[in-house]
Amino acid sequence: MFRPKTRYVALPSPRAGVGEEIDRLICPKCDTSLEPARLTAALGVCYRCGYHFRLRAPERIAMLVESGSFREEDQGITATDVLGFTDSQPYVNRIEQSRATTGANEAVTWGEAMLGGHRVVLVVLDFAFMGGSMGAATGEKITNGIERAAQGRLPLLIISASGGARMQEGMLSLMQLAKTSAALGRLGAAGVPYISLLTDPTMGGVTASFASLGDVIMAEPGAMIGFAGARVIQQATYETLPDGFQTAEFLLAHGMIDLVVPRPELPAALRQVLDLYAPTGTAPDLQLQRQVKTVAPAPAVTR
Amino acid sequence: MSDNGSVAAATWEQVELARHPDRPYALDYIHAIFTNFLELHGDRVFGDDQAIIGGPASFDSRTIMVIAQQKGRTTAERAMRNFGMANPEGYRKALRLVRQAERFEFPIVAFVDTSGAFPGAGAEERGIAWAIAENLVALSAARIPILTLVIGEGGSGGALGIGVGDRLLMMEHSIYSVAMPEACASILWRDIAKKVEAADALKLTAADLKRLGLADEIIPEPPGGAQNDYGLAADAAAAALRRHLKSLEAIDTDQLVEERYQRYRKIGATP
Numbered sequence: 088m089f090r091p092k093t094r095y096v097a098l099p100s101p102r103a104g105v106g107e108e109i110d111r112l113i114c115p116k117c118d119t120s121l122e123p124a125r126l127t128a129a130l131g132v133c134y135r136c137g138y139h140f141r142l143r144a145p146e147r148i149a150m151l152v153e154s155g156s157f158r159e160e161d162q163g164i165t166a167t168d169v170l171g172f173t174d175s176q177p178y179v180n181r182i183e184q185s186r187a188t189t190g191a192n193e194a195v196t197w198g199e200a201m202l203g204g205h206r207v208v209l210v211v212l213d214f215a216f217m218g219g220s221m222g223a224a225t226g227e228k229i230t231n232g233i234e235r236a237a238q239g240r241l242p243l244l245i246i247s248a249s250g251g252a253r254m255q256e257g258m259l260s261l262m263q264l265a266k267t268s269a270a271l272g273r274l275g276a277a278g279v280p281y282i283s284l285l286t287d288p289t290m291g292g293v294t295a296s297f298a299s300l301g302d303v304i305m306a307e308p309g310a311m312i313g314f315a316g317a318r319v320i321q322q323a324t325y326e327t328l329p330d331g332f333q334t335a336e337f338l339l340a341h342g343m344i345d346l347v348v349p350r351p352e353l354p355a356a357l358r359q360v361l362d363l364y365a366p367t368g369t370a371p372d373l374q375l376q377r378q379v380k381t382v383a384p385a386p387a388v389t390r
Numbered sequence: 391m392s393d394n395g396s397v398a399a400a401t402w403e404q405v406e407l408a409r410h411p412d413r414p415y416a417l418d419y420i421h422a423i424f425t426n427f428l429e430l431h432g433d434r435v436f437g438d439d440q441a442i443i444g445g446p447a448s449f450d451s452r453t454i455m456v457i458a459q460q461k462g463r464t465t466a467e468r469a470m471r472n473f474g475m476a477n478p479e480g481y482r483k484a485l486r487l488v489r490q491a492e493r494f495e496f497p498i499v500a501f502v503d504t505s506g507a508f509p510g511a512g513a514e515e516r517g518i519a520w521a522i523a524e525n526l527v528a529l530s531a532a533r534i535p536i537l538t539l540v541i542g543e544g545g546s547g548g549a550l551g552i553g554v555g556d557r558l559l560m561m562e563h564s565i566y567s568v569a570m571p572e573a574c575a576s577i578l579w580r581d582i583a584k585k586v587e588a589a590d591a592l593k594l595t596a597a598d599l600k601r602l603g604l605a606d607e608i609i610p611e612p613p614g615g616a617q618n619d620y621g622l623a624a625d626a627a628a629a630a631l632r633r634h635l636k637s638l639e640a641i642d643t644d645q646l647v648e649e650r651y652q653r654y655r656k657i658g659a660t661p
Contacts, residue, residue: 164660169602170593174578223658230655252546252568254578257593258604259658261568264547265554266654268523269530273651276531292568294519295507295547296526314519314547315509319573323509333514343517 094141094287114138116309130350139307139350141287143189144196144213147246151354152209156201161231165192166217166224170257178255185216194219194249197232199241203358205365208236210245214288219249221293222256226263229297233270236279242365243274243281244357247298251291264296271300280364282357285312285335285344303360304344305353306335312344398590405571405589407563408542409505412617414624416443416458416501419541422624423631424449427456432483436516439480441472441504442552444487446496450632455491457484457552458501461542474543475508481521481551488528497535497635500552505570507548522551529554530654533647535638537631539609540564540596541616556650557634558604560596561627562611566604567594604657607634 094115112121117136126133130150131140142150148157165182172178186192194216200209210232212219221229229245236243252260274281283301285294287310294314306312313333320326331337338344348356407413420427424447432438444457459476462468491498507518529536529552536555544553544566560566569577571589576582599605609630616623638646 170591172591174584174588174591175580224660227658227660254569254574254592256658257568257591258566258599258602261546261550262604262654262657264523264550265526265530266657268526269554269651269654272527272531275527292547295522295551297523299517299520299523300527313514314507314522315514320509320511320514324511326511328511332511341515341517343520 112140132350137308137349139287139309141214141248143215144191144211147211148196148200148209150350151357152200152202157198157209158200159196159198160235161197161228163192164224164228166222166253166256168255169223169259170255172255172257174255181217181255189213189216191216192224193228194221194225195228197228199235199239202244203354203361205242205358205361206239207242207244207361208232208239210243212246212248212293214248214250217253219247219293220251220253221249221260221263222253223259223263225253226260226266229263229267230270233267233274233297236281237270237274237277240277240279242279242361244284245281245297245301246284246286247289247293248286249289249291249293249298251293261292264292267297268300271297275300275302280360282360282364284353284357286310288312290314290316299343302364303346305346305348305356306338306344307353308335308347308349310335312338394590398586401590401595402571402586404563404595405565407615408565410615410617411463413542414616414620415463416460416503416541418620419501419539419624419627420447420456420458422620423628424454424456430483430487433479433486435479435482437477437479439472439477439483440470441474441476441508442480442484444484449499449635453494453496454635455487455496455498456501457487457498459504459549459552461503472508474504475506476504476548476551477508477510477513478516478518478521481507481518481525484552485521485525485528488525488532491534492532495534497639498529498532498537498555499631499635500536500538500555502538502540502544502549502553502566503542504545504548505543506545506573507551519547522547525551526554530650531647533643535635535641535646536650537634537638539627539631540566540605541627543570545570554650554654556638556646556653557606558599559607559609559627559630559634560599560605561609561616561623562596563615564596565594566596566599567592 114133116138119135168178197210285306427447430445461474462471538555540560571585575584575588612619612622
């Protein structure tokens with residue numbers, strides 16, 4: 088029997104095929120067979136158990152920003168194979184596959200948008216593009232976004248979903264940790280707020296750089312967040328890991344994040360933070376936008 | 391193919407030299423190069439991590455702040471040092487020393503030698519990633535000169551957590567990598583036996599980093615490696631540290647910090 092076990096909801100690319108062919112989705116957590124239309128209406132949250140499916144960057148953006156307000160930047164920046172890296176297959180092939188699957192040039196999409204009545208810089212990582220890994224081009228786009236936020240004094244929202252550094256780019260990848268963190272240091276010194284939203288999964292070098300540096304850190308329920316993977320820890324230490332290890336709830340209990348926010352409540356939570364932290368004068372049309380944004384969030388997928 | 395194989399084998403030799411058990415560790419360099427080293431202890435939050443050590447020391451006529459990753463030589467010391475793999479406390483102790491160095495205007499000399507931050511449940515519970523990220527911010531903005539010297543293994547974010555600075559110097563047979571070859575092989579090849587191929591593909595030798603424009607200088611080691619003559623290795627390191635420190639101290643502080651920002655900003659920048 089064909090039982091697709093995808094953690095994603097509604098893959099949008101026709102070339103990927105998956106989203107088109109299946110008419111039922113199986114929840115990886117409660118094993119319920121889900122109707123895609125209902126799941127989509129529920130913003131990709133299992134209507135039985137609350138499991139949060141992973142979202143692609145375009146879906147995430149559509150769900151959060153005011154309709155038509157997202158202006159994407161750096162769309163043309165794409166990964167390059169500086170090291171000539173080949174593992175089981177050449178890195179250039181992996182890049183091409185990810186581009187074909189996602190329709191994007193990199194694992195991150197950024198631009199300015201209106202969100203909760205505020206003009207913000209929005210940076211969204213996409214786990215479907217090489218596991219959301221951070222290569223040089225990824226780090227460049229993220230840093231461009233951070234610097235735009237600093238220059239324009241616009242609040243910054245980064246939504247993370249990443250396995251960490253991109254090994255195929257070696258040290259050029261690792262140095263993006265320093266680059267993005269240095270830029271966030273300047274943003275913080277300038278008094279521009281940064282909200283970090285951690286989604287499933289956020290691991291490795293991304294957690295050890297920009298993802299954990301938010302003035303306010305939120306996470307979606309059940310998201311796996313950490314530095315070393317559970318398997319690596321078990322191999323290294325033979326430790327028995329506690330239940331719920333490295334989940335958003337675990338991190339909240341250990342004082343590492345501020346809030347666990349279910350997906351349907353994200354627009355309201357983000358707006359509350361923006362209202363509290365956004366420097367005055369950053370949103371001249373604040374009042375007008377407030378009136379607009381009193382409706383429920385847009386559906387996860389707009390086709 | 392045999393050509394690629396021999397190149398890979400040569401790279402693997404570098405990895406083994408960087409990990410040589412008789413190789414000088416941070417304290418060997420510290421005692422050879424500096425005087426009056428006063429080791430400070432503890433992060434003032436949770437504990438004292440022996441995998442990262444540090445404190446002020448005299449170098450020529452000035453005080454500098456040492457921050458270093460320290461591996462153990464004997465079995466007991468290896469256990470005490472946790473094989474040079476730091477927990478969050480180590481990074482938070484380092485942060486405390488960075489803040490202190492800024493306050494007293496001590497230049498920082500950081501010795502990198504770790505296979506990575508410690509992958510443990512406690513490290514995760516106490517926010518290892520948070521500790522490293524805080525250090526990246528603090529080091530990138532610190533208003534004092536910072537020299538980073540990789541003496542053995544530079545392993546991933548765990549190395550970078552004390553490794554952001556104005557100059558990156560590497561001992562001739564040291565390595566610095568986004569992931570250790572074994573980890574990379576097990577993730578990308580799904581076969582740890584492919585560590586030799588992974589090491590070659592990662593471009594992790596001192597010469598590779600120099601070629602990529604990431605390392606500023608390679609410090610020559612005695613024939614066969616630093617383990618053969620600690621004195622010669624330390625002398626070469628001291629000369630390079632002295633020279634780079636002198637040039638950094640001549641730079642106005644605002645410019646120094648701006649140049650450090652641009653140093654990282656341009657890595658991977660689109661033309």
